[in-house]
Structure formats: structure tokens, C-alpha cells
Amino acid sequence: MFDDIPILTDDDNTAPLPSAGARRPALSAPANLAHSSQPRTAPPSADPNTFAESLFQGLTPPQAQAVRHTEGPLLILAAAGSGKTRVITRRIAFLVSCGVAPWQILALTFTNKAAGEMRERIHTVLGGAVSEDGTENRRTRGLTVTTFHSLCARLLRKYAAAAGLKPDFSIYNTSDQLTLVKKAIEAAQLSTANFQPRSVLSVISNAKNELIDAERFAAEAYDFSQKAIARVFTAYTRKLREANAVDFDDLLLLIAKLLRVNPDVRAECQRRWQYLMVDEYQDTNQAQFQIASLIAGEPSATHRPNICVVGDPDQAIYGWRGADISNILDFEKHYPAAATIKLGENFRSSPPILASADALIKHNKNRKPKPLFTSKEGGEKLDVVQCRDELHEASLVAAWLRKHHDADPAEGAAPIAWREMAIFYRTNALSRVLEEAMRSANIPYTIARGTSFYEREEVKNALAYLRVIANQADSVSLGRIINVPTRGIGDTSMGRVEELAERTRSPMMEALRNADQVEGLSARALNAMAKFVSLIDAWTGGGTFLGANISSTLAELIDRVLKESGLEAMYRAQAQTTKSESDLERLDNLAELISSAQQFELEYDAASDPASDLTGGPPSADGEAISKLSSLAGPALAPETGLAIIPAAAGNINVIQAPPLLALLRGFLESIALVADADVVDPSQGSVTLMTLHAAKGLEFPAVAIVGLEEGLLPHMRARESDEALEEERRLCFVGITRAMRRLLLTAAKYRTQRGMSERTITSRFLEELPREHVRGSDQSDPYADLQGTAWGTHAADDEANVSAVQNISSDRQRPIRELSSGGASGAGRSPFPIGSSVRHPQFGVGSVKAFTAGAQARITVEFRGAGTKTLVLEYARLTKA
DNA sequence: TTGCGATCCCTTTTT
DNA sequence: GGGATCGCAA
Numbered sequence: 001m002f003d004d005i006p007i008l009t010d011d012d013n014t015a016p017l018p019s020a021g022a023r024r025p026a027l028s029a030p031a032n033l034a035h036s037s038q039p040r041t042a043p044p045s046a047d048p049n050t051f052a053e054s055l056f057q058g059l060t061p062p063q064a065q066a067v068r069h070t071e072g073p074l075l076i077l078a079a080a081g082s083g084k085t086r087v088i089t090r091r092i093a094f095l096v097s098c099g100v101a102p103w104q105i106l107a108l109t110f111t112n113k114a115a116g117e118m119r120e121r122i123h124t125v126l127g128g129a130v131s132e133d134g135t136e137n138r139r140t141r142g143l144t145v146t147t148f149h150s151l152c153a154r155l156l157r158k159y160a161a162a163a164g165l166k167p168d169f170s171i172y173n174t175s176d177q178l179t180l181v182k183k184a185i186e187a188a189q190l191s192t193a194n195f196q197p198r199s200v201l202s203v204i205s206n207a208k209n210e211l212i213d214a215e216r217f218a219a220e221a222y223d224f225s226q227k228a229i230a231r232v233f234t235a236y237t238r239k240l241r242e243a244n245a246v247d248f249d250d251l252l253l254l255i256a257k258l259l260r261v262n263p264d265v266r267a268e269c270q271r272r273w274q275y276l277m278v279d280e281y282q283d284t285n286q287a288q289f290q291i292a293s294l295i296a297g298e299p300s301a302t303h304r305p306n307i308c309v310v311g312d313p314d315q316a317i318y319g320w321r322g323a324d325i326s327n328i329l330d331f332e333k334h335y336p337a338a339a340t341i342k343l344g345e346n347f348r349s350s351p352p353i354l355a356s357a358d359a360l361i362k363h364n365k366n367r368k369p370k371p372l373f374t375s376k377e378g379g380e381k382l383d384v385v386q387c388r389d390e391l392h393e394a395s396l397v398a399a400w401l402r403k404h405h406d407a408d409p410a411e412g413a414a415p416i417a418w419r420e421m422a423i424f425y426r427t428n429a430l431s432r433v434l435e436e437a438m439r440s441a442n443i444p445y446t447i448a449r450g451t452s453f454y455e456r457e458e459v460k461n462a463l464a465y466l467r468v469i470a471n472q473a474d475s476v477s478l479g480r481i482i483n484v485p486t487r488g489i490g491d492t493s494m495g496r497v498e499e500l501a502e503r504t505r506s507p508m509m510e511a512l513r514n515a516d517q518v519e520g521l522s523a524r525a526l527n528a529m530a531k532f533v534s535l536i537d538a539w540t541g542g543g544t545f546l547g548a549n550i551s552s553t554l555a556e557l558i559d560r561v562l563k564e565s566g567l568e569a570m571y572r573a574q575a576q577t578t579k580s581e582s583d584l585e586r587l588d589n590l591a592e593l594i595s596s597a598q599q600f601e602l603e604y605d606a607a608s609d610p611a612s613d614l615t616g617g618p619p620s621a622d623g624e625a626i627s628k629l630s631s632l633a634g635p636a637l638a639p640e641t642g643l644a645i646i647p648a649a650a651g652n653i654n655v656i657q658a659p660p661l662l663a664l665l666r667g668f669l670e671s672i673a674l675v676a677d678a679d680v681v682d683p684s685q686g687s688v689t690l691m692t693l694h695a696a697k698g699l700e701f702p703a704v705a706i707v708g709l710e711e712g713l714l715p716h717m718r719a720r721e722s723d724e725a726l727e728e729e730r731r732l733c734f735v736g737i738t739r740a741m742r743r744l745l746l747t748a749a750k751y752r753t754q755r756g757m758s759e760r761t762i763t764s765r766f767l768e769e770l771p772r773e774h775v776r777g778s779d780q781s782d783p784y785a786d787l788q789g790t791a792w793g794t795h796a797a798d799d800e801a802n803v804s805a806v807q808n809i810s811s812d813r814q815r816p817i818r819e820l821s822s823g824g825a826s827g828a829g830r831s832p833f834p835i836g837s838s839v840r841h842p843q844f845g846v847g848s849v850k851a852f853t854a855g856a857q858a859r860i861t862v863e864f865r866g867a868g869t870k871t872l873v874l875e876y877a878r879l880t881k882a
Numbered sequence: 883t884t885g886c887g888a889t890c891c892c893t894t895t896t897t
Numbered sequence: 898g899g900g901a902t903c904g905c906a907a
Contacts, residue, residue, distance in 0.1 A: 110897080149897050174896085198892095248897050321896065427894055429898095451896090483883095490883045676897060694895050716894055732895080755893065756898045 052097045055090045055125070059083075066341045067091045070098060070275075073299065073335035074308040075328070079372050080357070080738035081348030081700065084310055088277060089118060091308070093125040095275055096139060103142025106273040106295065110280045112147055113679040114698055118279075119145045144273070148288050149674050152251040155258075157666070159265055163254045168666060170245040170467050170474045171673035173451075177201055177247050179476050184236035190228055204233050208249035209285045209322030211256055213237070242507065244473040252287035259294040269295050274306055280698070281311035281331075285322035299335050307335070313368065314361050317694060317732045319724070329368075344371050346738075348700050350379025352774035353744050357737040359771045364727045381776040382744045384767060388781050389751040389758070390430070390708075394437030396780070397423060397705045400745050401443060401688060404703050416743070418444055420702040422689040424736045426714040429754070430707060431690055438688065448691035454672055458571055458586040459593055463672065465561050469540055470665050473507035482512075482532065485570040489532070493525040509536070535564060545662045554664050555598040562590055600668050686846075693736045704740035706733075709748040709764040733766045746770075750781035839879045 056064045063083055066076050067090045078084035088107065096102055109115045119140070126139045144151070153171065160167040172180065181197045181204070207217050214237045218230035240246065246254065259266045276296050278284065284292070296305035309331060316325045332338045346354050351374055358372045383400065387393040401421050407413035423434055431447055438445040453459060461484055464477040472478075483489045496518050501511035515521060515529045539561060541547040551557040562568040568590060575583040676695075693706070693714075708714055715729035737744060748763045833839050833849045839862060840846050847862040862879070 147897075251897085317895080318897095320894080429893075486884070488883070492883080674897065692895065713894095718894060728895095753898085 052094060055094050055097065059087075059090070060343075060345060062341050062343055063087050063090075066343070067094050069308075069339055069341070070095055070100075071306060072304040073296075073306075073331075073338040075331045075335075075338050075340045076308065076310040076343060077328075077340065077370075078310055078312055078343040079346060079370065080312060080315060080735070081346040081354075082343035083347055084279075084343065085118065085121070085698075087343065088279060088310060089121045089125060092122050092143070092277070096126055096143075100275060101142065102140050103144070104272065104274040105143055105277070106151075106275065107143075107145040107277040108148055108151065108279065108292070109145065110147060110283065110698070111676040111679055112150065112674065113676065114279065115145045115147055115150075119143070147674070147676075148284075148291065149248065149251050150670075152255040152291070153670055153674065155255050155265075155269075156246065156251060159258055159262075162262055162265060163258050164241070165246065165254075166244050166471075166473075168244065168471045168662070170243065170471045170477065171251070171670060172240070172243075172245050172247045172476065173673060174201075174248075175455075176245070176476045179479070180239050180243070181232065181236055184232045184239055187235040187239070188228065188231040190232065195228065195232065200229055200232055203229055204236060205247075205249050206322055207233070208247075208253045209287055211253060211286055211290060213253065213257075239475075242473065242505070243475045244471050244507070245476070249287070252285070252291065256287045256290040256294070259291060266294060270297050276305070276307045278307070278309045279311070280315075281309035282313050282316040282325055282328045283311070283318040283323040284327050285318075286324055287322075289324065289327045293334070299337060304337060305335065314364075314370070314731055315697065315735050317697065317728060317735060319728050342370075344373060346372060346374045348741050349374065349376075349738060350742055351376055352379045352381050353737060353740050353742075356382055356744075356770045356774050357734055360730060360737065360766060360769050361734045363769050364730055366724070366727060380743060381774055382746060382770065384746045384770070384775050384777045385748075386763065386777075386779045386781045387747055387749045389749050390433045390753060391437075392780070393707055393747050393749045394433045395441065397434065397707060397745065397747065398437045398441035398443055400705060401703065402441060404743055405443075416703045417686070418688050419686045422691065422696065422699070422701040422704050422739070424691060424693045424696050424704065424706045424739070425708055426693055426716060426732075427708075428692060430713075434690055434707065438690075444687035446687045446689055448689055448695050451675060453589070453592070454675070456586070456589055458567075459589055461567060462558065462562060462590060462593055463669070465565055465567070466558065466665060467669060468509070468536060469557075469561070470662065470669060472509040472536070472540075472543070475501075475508040478508050478512075481565075485566045487528045487532065487566075488524050489528050490525075493521055493529075496521060497529070509533075538564075550661065552661065553598075554601045554661065554668060555594050557661065557665070558594050558597050562594075597668055600671065601664060604664060604667060693732045696739050697735055700739050700741055702741045703743040703745075704736070705745040705747065706736045707747045708752075709733075709746050709767050710752065710761040711764055712761070713752075714764055714766065730766060733764075833879060833881070837881070839881060 055067060059067065060083075063086070066074070066087050070091070076084070076087065078087070092105055092107060095105060107115075107118065109118060122143065122145070123140050146154075156163055156165065156169070157167045160169065170176075178197050178201060181201045182192060185192050185195050185197060185200065204217075207213075212220070214230070214233040217233050218227075221227040221230040240250070259269065273295055276292060278288075278292050292307065292309075293305075296307035297303050299305055309328065311328045313325055313328055316323060316328075319325065332340060349357070354372060354374050361367070361372075362369075385396060387396055401418075401423075404413075404416040404421070405418060407415040409415065425431060425434070428449070431449075435445065435447065454463065461481055464480040467474050467477040468481065479494070482494060497511045497515055498508065500506075500514065500518050501508050504511070511518075512529050512533055515526055521529075537543075538549065539551075539557065541550045551560055568587070571583065571586045571590065575587060689701070706714075712720075714733060715726055719725035719729045746767065748767065749761060751758050752761050753759075835849050837849050838846060839849055850863050
């Protein structure tokens, strides 16, 4: 039931990272003097040579070569499973051991999860090297490992003014975008019937990915439809700016633009980051390409950019969102001095799996031939099964997983833990049936859907309140909650206020404040609006976030908002009347939101705050001390905004610093806006992972099942129009197959029910493309076969397998969660969980209790298996006995 | 203004 | 099958 609640990942904010000591204006930038052309000083390690040597242990010659190549452009073509992450990690460690300051290194990944893992691994490698004086932390200090989107969000906060934004801008997700596009279509006096918001949005998004803004789009529009969309684009952009908001594409677009047109910003970034690494380079789009090249600097006689890109053209699966495979194919053209290293040997998959993947990908015509090889031997054939329908398919997958989980070592088959297994599918819609099958087979599972928690109505509403608090111009969020719970401000009244806002070109919140100027508003509505405004003002201290009445922690703030807005009461009343499980869950989810804010706050490092000086020099010694200042000791405030304006370290760029609570709130909202599905994958959970093929990129599992190998699904219907799209589908399938280490199951269903209709399917061409000798096929689609048993392997060629789908024996099956949850703040004098006892947390899994502090905000310290040691506030932690 | 029921639409992948 | 939207009654 709680499986799909995501983990608020170890976001960048939690890392000891871009801490440039920017809480104080560093008036000079001494660090900038350090330049790559200068000779390196000795590494800080006691025995640098031994340490540096240790970094090459266990590497193949090409891997070692890639690690050793530190200066000048480098292209690493890393085939699937070729030890790419290892190379990147070691290479960064090697750079540091060569004396490069960590803060001069920038590594860009695709997901927060990947960034977090890489950071951890670098930390492990480097941390182990120094032992004497406890300085290990300092060795990764200032290192920037993050995603393109996070980096851009931070840079945009810092350079907001230069980009024409206020630093408290909101980041709009797809549903916010849709709301705004609808309004833009209306504003352009078009009909949403002729111009579907979704498709208009995708046109706009594609344009932005290619760095085409509204202005240029309008200039280049040639026919009626293009011109109409151009008008929508213009209106949409205007509305975004009026809401002081950016969408995902803007994060990249605006930074790319800024880097191009603003020499100060560009110079600052170039000075700060002398070494740039980009992972998954085959999936970068035009905007990302520009950002990377601009930070690296153009190659010239005097400048050899230290840019290292890693990727694999065969794993390019994001063409549909603007990724441009020619970025990686043309790298050597763009950087003529580039060295290229090919990592071809696969260390992950068994020979049959690898050979199958290789055979499949060879069917792509538009592809450079590339060897894919392993020195491994043996291995099991792939299982390929034709099922009756999706229900049969799901239970068969469950049985297959169970079989491998319960395998008997005595019979020569090593058992595989749940967490070492995954199920992939092409579309999210397929997950439901699988989920049900996992439940009835008592197999613990997790769905990798990072955003699902934040997409629930109650959480969305709570977040909308927070976004209005952080950014009062955020009209989309305001529109969402102005009448939730109902306070008598209906569409008619809001329409009138909107008119005023439109007419005066002022933010909605401003118009609300001036609602008495609006004609035709009922006294009731007017009164309600005034009350609403004063609510917001009370929470924000009139926008200053300072003063005695202002909450001092994020969790307190959210708690207060939930109570005073009436949101919590609304859901409680609802739960009481309906008594339905789903309504009870809403309250839990709100508590969970507070809990995740709590967690965020505990792990928050103010020194890595978005508003801090990302591009400045080395971290200052007092960075940490400053970050602990209380909320009352903030810097002097600018009268209007409550924001302090501080001159930047270098250049003429103003850095605006927010009061701590506001900064925290921003960081929290930002981390939520940028979560990815793959961020949720957590091996410590001890459960099977269900996810889309796209989300599977970069991961590996000993046992993998891929379902729905049918024409129209994989390859997807929408991809059949062009060869290009079809080849991308094949790559997607290739990515899925190459995630598997030892066991792989591919299934198709003869009949599949979609949107209520059962239809006959055709098996995927991709299955035909697999080499027979590596496949153990079986057709179990006979409708007269034993309907109940779905016994895996009864029809299969080998008899080794014969496991019933519905076994109830399981050592680590899921337990009901809502057993204990300790009665809130009261009764927190004693821990309900004795020290040393074992507890379970919905996000972090199982751990053992290490410490307990009593009090109103009783805290409990738990050492989680895999998730590390965390201190949680008991009231919110939702711990249960494990 | 609100809340409910009927109807329509839609179906990929995601930072 | 299910979510969003629309229309109608209170």
C-alpha cells in the first residue's frame, strides 16, 4: 500500500557540496587564481603516489587510460556495462589526487539518484585515502556533482536578476505548464479544441530545447498554424514571467542564453569549473550541449577545454524530448584535439544476454558498428514466453521471480534477493496489473515513480500553498488553492480579479489585495479574499520571513499552513464522513510531507543553498558556522522584498540572499520539482523494482523481466511512423536487456486489455531478432491450458522450473505498516522503540535504533541498512516495529 | 457557489 | 478503464 511513496532522495542540498562560503560576500576570489595550466602541487594525501596508483587497481587498459587522461577534451564511448561509472568516479578521484581542487570539478548526470551515487562513491574512494587528521571531508568539499536541471536552477537563482527573474521563482511542472498553456491559448483568442494544450505545449517545448524562444519562433513561423502557436508561445512566456515562474525547459534555455550573452556570468562559471564531465552524453539536447560547451569554453590555440563526455549512441532513448545524438557523434568535430577511448568489454551480463542484446541492436541501420564482448563464459539462456493475456503475464512474471528467489543452491542455482530483481515495461499503464500480481504473490515491490507522491491531490494542494508563500506571483498555484477548502471565492469572483490583474499587469496576489477596486464582487467574496491575504501575510511575516510570529522550521511552517488554511481539517472531515481507506491515506500523506520536510531540513546544508555563491572560489572555513545562524540574525533586508542584496564575489552581478526559512523553503520546493522517477530506486528496500524502460537506464539487476513485447507497445505505436523512432524503440529494448546480469525474461501477451478492450496482439519484431541459440522459448498462450496454476516452466523445455505462482511462503514479505506510529508529540517522554530494536521507515526501510532524545520534538536516531544513519523527529517519522 | 453525475476523451517515454 | 471536464440542480 505504501510501496509507491517515494523517497526524498539524497538531493544535492544534502551533500557537502557547492559550498563556496558564500554566506558572506567574498570580496575577492582568490581561488580563481588557481588555474589548470599551473603545475600541480602535491596531493594532500600522506602518500600521494600510492594512493594515485590504487586508483588504477582492477582497471582494464582502456579504463585506466580514460582515468589518466585529465587534460584536454576526451570522449569516452562506453558500451553498456563497461564500467563507465567506475571510470568516472576514479577519474574524478584521480584529478583530486593530482591536486585539482574539488570545487573546480563539475560532473553532470541525468538523475539526482545517479548524482548522489557518484558523489558517494567518490567520497568513498577519496575518503579512504586520508586518515590521519580527519580531513577526509575536505577532499570532496566543493565538488559539484549534479544534474543539468539542478545546476541550472541554482545558477538561475544566483543570476536571477541577469536573467530577468526574481530569485524566488517557481519551477513549473507539466501540469502547471498545461494550466498555463490553456490560459495562453485563450489569451491568444484560439480554441483549445483546435489547439490541444498538450500538443501545443510539446511544440513549444521542442522549440525551447533547440534554444528557440518565443520571439524567434514567431519570426520563423510561416503558416497559419505556426503563427497561431507563436502567439500562444508568446502569451505563455509572458504568463510565466508574470508568475515569476520557469518551466523545465526554461531552466536550460535561460542559462544557455545567459552564458552566451553575459560575459561576466560566463567568465565566472568558466573560472570556477576547470574540469567538466558529462555523463549520458548521447541524451543531451541542444540546450544542454550549449551549456556544457560554454562552461568548458571554446577550443582554441590557447585553450584546451577540459571537457570529458561519456556516453553510448546505442543507448540514446530521449530523442523525443529533443536529445540530439549528433552531440556525441560530432564531439570530435567540435573538439578537434579530442582523444577518444572506447570501452567495449562488458562486465555485467552473461554471454547469452549480451549476445542477444548485440544481435538486437545490430538491426539498427543508422548505427556505427561496435563490438560488444565479454570474457565471461556459460550463463543461462533467455526465457521468452508468450502468455495468454496481461493477467497471465503478470502472474507468470511473479512465478519466475519467485523461482529465482527461492532457488536452491544445492541444485546449483544461486538464489536472487528481491532487491536484485526488476520488471520493466514500456508504458506506466502496464504497472497496475503487475502490481496486483506482486501483491497476490506476496512479493515485496517498489514502483519507481518519483513524482507520484507529489501528484496526489492533497499533496499538490499543500505544495501549492507553499509555493504561493515562496512566490506570491505564482498564479497557477494561487488559482489552485484560493478556494480550497471552499471559502466562497468561486470562478466568477476569481475571473473578475484576474481581469484586474491582467489590466494592471500585476501579479494575482497583488490584485487580490486590491480586490476592493473590483466591481461586482460580493461582500462575501471580498471578505474571504481579505482573510486569505492576511493568512498568507501571517505565514510570511508580510513577505519578510522574519519576526517573532514566524515559524522557525520548515516542518513547523508546513504544519501551520495545513492547520490554518483548513486543509487538514477539510481532509479529516472528509475521511470521517466517507471512512474510506483512500481518504485516511490523505491525512497520512500530509503527515508524510511534513516528515519529508523535516528530513530535508535536517540534511540541509545552507552552504550549498541555491542562493549561495556557486561560482565563487574555494569553500571558506567558516561556511558551516555561518549556516547555523538563527533565523533572526539574517542580513539587512531590502525594504520591499525582505531579501538581502549582497554584491557578488566577482563581476558586477548582484547576488540576492534570502532569509534562512525562505531559502529552506525554496530548496525544498526545488528538490521536489526536480525529482526523477529513477531517484526512487532504492536497493536497501529489499523489494523488486517496477519501472519503465526509460527509468532503467544506468541501472543493473541480476534478474530482469521485461513485459509487453508486442507490436504497438514495444515498439510503441507512435514510433512506427519513422525509422528513426523505430530504431529508438529498439535501443530502448536494448537498454532493458543490457540491464540484466544473469537472468532475463521477456514476455508477450496474446491478448491485451487496454482502455477496457481486449485485443489480439502481434508479438514484437524485437523477439524475432533475438538469436535462437540463446533463447528458451515457450508458448503458454493456449487458452485451454491449466488456467489456475500458471505454473512456470510446465510447458517450457526444461523441467528444472516448476514453481507455483501463488506461494505464500516468504521470509521478507511486507508487513502492515500502520501498527504503531506512536501517538504524536505527546507521550514522547519515552521511546516506543527501545535502543537496539529494529524499526521500519516508509522511506528508508529497516534500521536499528541508536539513540533517543525526549521532549516535545522527540528525536530518534536510526541506523538504516543502506540509507545511512538518520535522526528523525519521532512525531513525523512514522516508524513501525520491524 | 457548490457538488454531483454524465459524458467525453485519451492513451509513451521524463527533467 | 479512468481522469478531466461539463452541465445541471440545489
